[in-house]
Amino acid sequence: MESLTNIVAMTVLWATLTTLIVLILAIPLGYSLARYDFYGKQVLATLTSLPLVLPPTAVGYLLLRLLADDGALGFLDALLSWKGILIACSIMSLPLVVRTARVSFEGVDPRLEQMSRTLGRSRWQTFRAITLPLASRGLIAAAILGFTRAMGEFGATIIVAGNIPGRTQTLASAIYSAQQSGNTQRANLLLLVALLVGFVAVFLSEWLSRPAKGGRA
Amino acid sequence: MSEQRWQIRLQLQQQQFTLKLDCSSTARVLGIFGPSGSGKTTCLESIAGLRPPAAGYLACGKYIWFDSKQALSLHPEQRGIGYVPQEHLLFPHLSARQNLQYGTQRSQDAAALLQEVIEVLDLSNLDRPIDQLSGGERQRIALGRALCSGPQALLLDEPLASLDATLRLRILPFLIKMRQRFNIPMLVVSHNPLELQALCDDVIALRNGEVIAQGTPITVFTNSDIYGSASAEGFENLLTGNVREHTAHSTSLALAPGQTGPSLTLLRQNSAIGSPLTISIPANDILIATESIHGLSARNRLPATIQQIQTLAGKVILTAAIKGVQATPLVVELTPDAIEELNLTLGSAVDLIIKSSSIAVYS
Numbered sequence: 001m002e003s004l005t006n007i008v009a010m011t012v013l014w015a016t017l018t019t020l021i022v023l024i025l026a027i028p029l030g031y032s033l034a035r036y037d038f039y040g041k042q043v044l045a046t047l048t049s050l051p052l053v054l055p056p057t058a059v060g061y062l063l064l065r066l067l068a069d070d071g072a073l074g075f076l077d078a079l080l081s082w083k084g085i086l087i088a089c090s091i092m093s094l095p096l097v098v099r100t101a102r103v104s105f106e107g108v109d110p111r112l113e114q115m116s117r118t119l120g121r122s123r124w125q126t127f128r129a130i131t132l133p134l135a136s137r138g139l140i141a142a143a144i145l146g147f148t149r150a151m152g153e154f155g156a157t158i159i160v161a162g163n164i165p166g167r168t169q170t171l172a173s174a175i176y177s178a179q180q181s182g183n184t185q186r187a188n189l190l191l192l193v194a195l196l197v198g199f200v201a202v203f204l205s206e207w208l209s210r211p212a213k214g215g216r217a
Numbered sequence: 218m219s220e221q222r223w224q225i226r227l228q229l230q231q232q233q234f235t236l237k238l239d240c241s242s243t244a245r246v247l248g249i250f251g252p253s254g255s256g257k258t259t260c261l262e263s264i265a266g267l268r269p270p271a272a273g274y275l276a277c278g279k280y281i282w283f284d285s286k287q288a289l290s291l292h293p294e295q296r297g298i299g300y301v302p303q304e305h306l307l308f309p310h311l312s313a314r315q316n317l318q319y320g321t322q323r324s325q326d327a328a329a330l331l332q333e334v335i336e337v338l339d340l341s342n343l344d345r346p347i348d349q350l351s352g353g354e355r356q357r358i359a360l361g362r363a364l365c366s367g368p369q370a371l372l373l374d375e376p377l378a379s380l381d382a383t384l385r386l387r388i389l390p391f392l393i394k395m396r397q398r399f400n401i402p403m404l405v406v407s408h409n410p411l412e413l414q415a416l417c418d419d420v421i422a423l424r425n426g427e428v429i430a431q432g433t434p435i436t437v438f439t440n441s442d443i444y445g446s447a448s449a450e451g452f453e454n455l456l457t458g459n460v461r462e463h464t465a466h467s468t469s470l471a472l473a474p475g476q477t478g479p480s481l482t483l484l485r486q487n488s489a490i491g492s493p494l495t496i497s498i499p500a501n502d503i504l505i506a507t508e509s510i511h512g513l514s515a516r517n518r519l520p521a522t523i524q525q526i527q528t529l530a531g532k533v534i535l536t537a538a539i540k541g542v543q544a545t546p547l548v549v550e551l552t553p554d555a556i557e558e559l560n561l562t563l564g565s566a567v568d569l570i571i572k573s574s575s576i577a578v579y580s
Binding site: 117 | 293296299300302319322366
């Protein structure tokens with residue numbers, strides 16, 4: 001049986017990597033959805049939110065088909081590996097992170113960005129000096145939400161990556177295994193760790209979501 | 218004929234009308250006057266590059282910012298324009314100093330310019346967050362931020378509109394000082410004739426997106442089509458002078474150089490002898506006398522000559538030049554009966570009677 005510390009450490013590592021991947025995608029996506037009107041905007045917004053309403057097993061099955069040797073993403077060789085965990089967790093976390101990032105960017109008065117441009121700063125310089133700092137609390141909250149979602153992901157992950165102790169077992173799948181095998185003590189301990197991590201993350205997220213300076217009236 | 222400095226031609230569809238401007242001016246400080254919704258702010262935003270017009274040509278001196286015929290439209294950061302919006306829009310996560318320094322990367326001598334701006338706008342305690350600044354300080358930081366960016370032109374959108382009456386009296390002198398110290402072309406948009414009289418050499422009046430008059434402030438504001446909206450809150454005459462002397466209860470303001478020229482008696486001020494003061498006098502607080510009157514409580518009696526008499530909406534608007542003063546003539550509101558009874562005509566010599574307490578001092 002894999003050690004508890006190892007399971008928690010690996011789960012935290014995978015959740016952290018997932019959060020980084022998702023932030024790289026969610027920041028430009030959230031900003032574009034908040035600031036621009038473009039062709040296909042509604043479709044893009046719907047697609048990014050879709051994993052939120054689909055059963056995780058459905059997402060897992062779809063990924064399984066795509067990542068299979070004969071699938072469109074078969075070259076990634078991600079099935080039953082840590083890569084599969086990152087892909088499944090990223091897809092499942094993306095909607096929450098994009099939505100929170102979008103709201104954070106919408107909370108930054110676009111006229112402040114315009115002022116920055118008139119003062120000689122380019123679009124990118126303005127994004128770094130004005131938009132990002134003013135949206136930062138919301139973005140940190142988004143990252144925490146993404147992290148907790150990745151920590152707790154089960155349905156899609158188990159289909160794509162399996163539940164291989166020492167290789168692809170996460171906190172969520174370890175609880176499932178412990179409960180299935182009747183190891184109540186281990187299941188309770190894992191539950192306690194999951195509760196603790198979840199509480200701290202959501203508390204931080206709520207605290208960071210307080211109204212910030214520079215929000216639109 | 219001198220070269221046109223400002224060239225503003227633009228066409229932009231608005232919700233209620235099409236903004237169509239075609240004007241030019243040699244003035245360094247140009248004003249745009251009009252009621253709310255007349256397209257003033259849209260015009261400024263177009264010039265600043267925040268709302269490109271459908272067609273047109275926007276330039277100031279040698280700088281061409283937009284030319285639809287050449288498919289030229291510079292980005293806002295390429296225009297070198299300092300824009301001061303009505304709401305100030307200071308960056309909330311930066312201190313007052315960081316706000317001032319935000320645009321200094323494009324100025325030639327940033328440190329010296331920052332020092333000059335701090336001195337002219339009388340700024341202090343700059344390391345405070347901006348939510349600890351008063352309304353007047355915010356306005357001055359917004360002006361300073363635009364100036365510190367070393368702009369080729371400065372756009373001011375309703376610079377006093379967001380301030381209460383007391384703050385307006387305090388901030389206007391800063392704007393006047395700024396105009397004098399920084400030799401930058403300025404475009405000032407306002408619905409307040411007083412601001413435009415104080416700052417502008419030339420004024421354009423807009424209505425429903427079109428130019429209806431252009432000229433010196435006094436010419437535009439006494440235009441029969443405009444006086445009604447310019448005097449909605451009571452027309453104010455603006456004068457500047459230098460403090461000549463103080464007595465126990467009053468201050469004498471010289472309206473012309475020298476010790477013997479015409480002067481105004483104001484309520485006692487604290488300004489130093491010789492220092493400049495800007496004052497305003499409501500047009501309906503000035504009395505006209507055609508003969509000598511004795512035993513009068515009003516402290517000011519200025520000899521003047523009537524230059525213009527117009528009847529507008531039941532009121533007679535008279536402009537009179539104060540003898541011995543080069544400044545803009547004063548506007549006086551009278552009733553038609555008064556004109557008839559006093560037999561006032563163009564060129565008549567009259568005395569303007571003004572109470573000291575009717576004079577507002579901007580300091």
